[in-house]
Amino acid sequence: MLDAQTDAATEKTLEIQGITKSFGAVHALSDISFTVNRGEWIAIMGPSGSGKTTMINIIGCMDRPTSGAVILDGEDVSSLSAEELTVIRRDKIGLVFQQFHLVPYLTAVENVMVAQYYHSLVDENEALQALDRVGLLERARHLPRQLSGGEQQRVCVARALINSPKLILADEPTGNLDESNGKIVMDLFRQLHAEGSTIVVVTHDPDVAACAEKTIVLEYGRLARITDNPPQTGKVEQAGETAQTTLDKQA
Amino acid sequence: MDQAKETVKARALTPLALAWATLRRRPARSGSLCLLVALFAFALCAAALVNAWLKSGLSGLSGRMGADILIVPYGYEKKLEGALLRGEPSQFYTKVELVDKIRGHAFVAAASPQLFLTSLSAGCCSVKVQLVGFDPATDFSVGPWLRSRLDKPLGQLGTDEIVVGALITAKPGESIRFFGKPFTVAARMDRSGMGFDSSVFMTLEAARLLTKEALFAELAAEGLMPLGGADDADAAISSVLIKVKDGSSVKEAANELMRLYAIPYNLDMLVAADMLSAISSSIKNLSLLLFGLACGLWGIALLALFVVFSAGQAERRREMAILRLLGATRKRLALITLTEALLISLAGAAGGLGAAGLLLLPFAPLLFQTLGLPYLPLSCGQALAVGITVALLALLTGPLAASWSALSLTRLDTYQSLREGE
Numbered sequence: 001m002l003d004a005q006t007d008a009a010t011e012k013t014l015e016i017q018g019i020t021k022s023f024g025a026v027h028a029l030s031d032i033s034f035t036v037n038r039g040e041w042i043a044i045m046g047p048s049g050s051g052k053t054t055m056i057n058i059i060g061c062m063d064r065p066t067s068g069a070v071i072l073d074g075e076d077v078s079s080l081s082a083e084e085l086t087v088i089r090r091d092k093i094g095l096v097f098q099q100f101h102l103v104p105y106l107t108a109v110e111n112v113m114v115a116q117y118y119h120s121l122v123d124e125n126e127a128l129q130a131l132d133r134v135g136l137l138e139r140a141r142h143l144p145r146q147l148s149g150g151e152q153q154r155v156c157v158a159r160a161l162i163n164s165p166k167l168i169l170a171d172e173p174t175g176n177l178d179e180s181n182g183k184i185v186m187d188l189f190r191q192l193h194a195e196g197s198t199i200v201v202v203t204h205d206p207d208v209a210a211c212a213e214k215t216i217v218l219e220y221g222r223l224a225r226i227t228d229n230p231p232q233t234g235k236v237e238q239a240g241e242t243a244q245t246t247l248d249k250q251a
Numbered sequence: 252m253d254q255a256k257e258t259v260k261a262r263a264l265t266p267l268a269l270a271w272a273t274l275r276r277r278p279a280r281s282g283s284l285c286l287l288v289a290l291f292a293f294a295l296c297a298a299a300l301v302n303a304w305l306k307s308g309l310s311g312l313s314g315r316m317g318a319d320i321l322i323v324p325y326g327y328e329k330k331l332e333g334a335l336l337r338g339e340p341s342q343f344y345t346k347v348e349l350v351d352k353i354r355g356h357a358f359v360a361a362a363s364p365q366l367f368l369t370s371l372s373a374g375c376c377s378v379k380v381q382l383v384g385f386d387p388a389t390d391f392s393v394g395p396w397l398r399s400r401l402d403k404p405l406g407q408l409g410t411d412e413i414v415v416g417a418l419i420t421a422k423p424g425e426s427i428r429f430f431g432k433p434f435t436v437a438a439r440m441d442r443s444g445m446g447f448d449s450s451v452f453m454t455l456e457a458a459r460l461l462t463k464e465a466l467f468a469e470l471a472a473e474g475l476m477p478l479g480g481a482d483d484a485d486a487a488i489s490s491v492l493i494k495v496k497d498g499s500s501v502k503e504a505a506n507e508l509m510r511l512y513a514i515p516y517n518l519d520m521l522v523a524a525d526m527l528s529a530i531s532s533s534i535k536n537l538s539l540l541l542f543g544l545a546c547g548l549w550g551i552a553l554l555a556l557f558v559v560f561s562a563g564q565a566e567r568r569r570e571m572a573i574l575r576l577l578g579a580t581r582k583r584l585a586l587i588t589l590t591e592a593l594l595i596s597l598a599g600a601a602g603g604l605g606a607a608g609l610l611l612l613p614f615a616p617l618l619f620q621t622l623g624l625p626y627l628p629l630s631c632g633q634a635l636a637v638g639i640t641v642a643l644l645a646l647l648t649g650p651l652a653a654s655w656s657a658l659s660l661t662r663l664d665t666y667q668s669l670r671e672g673e
Contacts, residue, residue: 060576060666062576062666086575101569102573103269103570103574104570105272106264106269106272110264113264115577115578118574118578118583119578122264159577
């Protein structure tokens with residue numbers, strides 16, 4: 001697994017090259033550059049107003065930078081139209097939100113299938129497998145309101161994974177969860193990372209950020225620093241088991 | 252997993268399915284919007300049907316009338332109109348000698364008498380019916396119409412035979428008694444949209460025999476027989492139907508006849524064109540009123556749908572933003588909203604048209620009889636055309652009202668919409 005990750009690290013999944021984002025006279029982001037390699041787990045931290053949301057918008061292909069380039073999976077997406085960005089977002093990015101953002105009138109499996117529907121073809125079996133992977137097969141036919149916060153977030157993760165995205169972008173994934181559910185979700189991320197997924201997590205929580213390999217700190221719209229976090233190799237090996245054990249218990 | 256798959260099948264996630272799911276989630280909102288569209292569809296359908304029925308009835312009346320001028324005893328013009336339009340039974344008499352005098356005028360192409368009687372009771376009918384005696388030799392008014400259903404020449408209609416209107420429940424070959432005298436039904440007519448539908452036709456001779464043999468004494472006792480005695484029955488007619496020669500003025504002919512015979516014979520007359528024009532005017536007013544009502548309801552339905560879709564927009568921004576993030580194009584988001592509106596329209600149109608069909612079609616004859624307006628049922632093609640037009644307009648209501656909302660949703664700031672309220 002580690003060898004595979006080392007080889008993959010030579011490929012850049014995301015390159016942020018000197019991006020600036022201005023809203024009139026306000027500079028939300030100024031000259032930010034960093035790279036996320038394939039299979040890498042990056043955390044973006046920063047206080048309120050530091051430009052995290054703007055950064056998510058740009059990485060998530062929901063907005064374009066005023067200047068600079070965003071290279072996602074080898075393609076410059078910084079000057080694409082809104083509809084072209086939609087296609088990129090649909091094909092290459094899996095999104096996980098703090099507020100889960102599930103469609104309230106669709107069941108868990110249907111929420112996963114919606115992502116399939118807009119991506120390519122709906123395959124219910126595959127959607128059920130994705131829910132099985134996050135330990136929610138038995139809750140597949142439940143509506144979001146019938147699920148706990150942790151369960152909703154796991155559906156959100158299953159939905160993010162269903163189209164095998166190049167990048168998983170998570171915005172405060174544990175921000176709305178209690179400690180126990182937060183742990184389950186982070187175990188899932190560890191498992192995904194161990195399997196080779198590229199993950200960018202935006203968070204306030206230092207413990208969540210510490211799970212990543214690098215932490216990018218934004219302050220006042222500028223890149224304050226990039227820190228390498230202590231390696232968690234052993235933890236990664238364990239994480240899959242931990243997550244699975246926790247999920248098995250829940251199931 | 253296989254077990255989970257077998258238990259519930261996920262729905263297809265098309266814009267239709269997503270729109271349907273949204274509607275089901277808000278049954279009160281969806282139901283009230285459907286009701287509004289249904290009301291509009293009902294009103295429009297009612298207006299269109301009534302208008303078509305009236306026009307069809309008027310056209311039937313115009314075609315069947317045949318006569319340009321109708322002469323009746325003074326004071327009985329309204330009675331004749333009632334008999335013609337609504338089949339209201341009435342009887343009034345003048346002298347038969349008048350017919351020959353009228354025929355003598357150069358501007359008269361044809362003149363034919365009719366004798367009206369009112370039945371006391373008959374096996375066919377729970378109410379009194381109008382008995383109309385016509386002269387097969389000279390008739391140019393009802394004759395051509397009656398011939399269309401008779402399987403023998405009009406002149407061979409016996410004194411014990413009758414032809415019944417469409418609303419008289421008797422089949423050809425059956426026997427009906429009027430004033431105790433049996434008559435065989437020779438034919439039953441199709442709907443005409445006139446009072447003829449509830450009338451019974453017989454030859455003038457048969458009507459006179461009936462008057463003399465059975466009715467005269469009773470009528471005289473009730474003071475309903477204005478003539479002198481039983482012998483006068485042969486000399487009695489109720490009206491003279493006149494057709495003016497081509498090139499002659501109907502108005503001038505009517506004035507001339509009035510000048511010569513109004514006072515000596517105590518007569519009045521109806522000019523068919525004037526009567527039709529008055530009915531046409533009533534129809535126009537009624538149609539305008541109904542279409543005005545339908546337009547008003549359409550405006551209300553449009554406004555209500557517009558307000559509800561616009562007000563619900565804030566609530567739906569997040570849902571739409573989620574779909575947008577998952578890859579839905581702006582076009583697809585608009586399609587979901589428009590499909591939702593179309594489903595509301597579809598349900599409303601179906602409800603409104605269904606209600607119109609159930610409430611209007613069976614009761615239309617009674618309604619028109621009450622209103623005193625001519626009525627003729629529509630052909631399948633005409634009814635279908637009305638239904639399709641109303642359905643199309645009703646279907647258009649929802650998408651039209653939701654178009655602004657759909658357009659606005661496509662312009663939403665995706666991430667900002669998701670973060671709103673957090």
